[in-house]
Amino acid sequence: MNITDVRIRKLREDGKMKAVVSLTFDDAFVVHDIKVIEGQNGLFVAMPSRKxxxxxxxxxxxxxxxxxxxxxxxxxxxxxxxxxxxxGEEFFEE
Incomplete structure (x- = not known):
């Protein structure tokens, strides 16, 4: 299994959530809404979840x-x- 594409869909400077990511595996399967979170011990990745x-x-x-x-x-x-x-690019979401 290979990760063939990584897309940073949202990037934020403020708050604990720093980014929302989509990963594509083997050019055949995508997982959306993976989050990069700033925790007490640094950054961590949170998998997509539902309440x-x-x-x-x-x-x-x-x-x-x-x-x-x-x-x-x-x-x-x-x-x-x-x-x-x-x-040279405005990448952060407001």
């Missing part, structure tokens, strides 16, 4: 093992840093 009950959320899609989670996080963080450092 279940009053205050609980359940992931809709997520990696099964740590190796895959690390691969996904590494490529998302790399593309996030590139998007943040774009010059």
């Amino acid at each position: 279940v009950g009053e205050a609980d959320y359940r992931d809709i899609a997520h990696p099964i093992n740590q190796e895959t989670r690390t691969m996904i996080q590494d490529i998302i963080f790399e593309e996030y840093e590139k998007a943040k450092n774009l010059t």
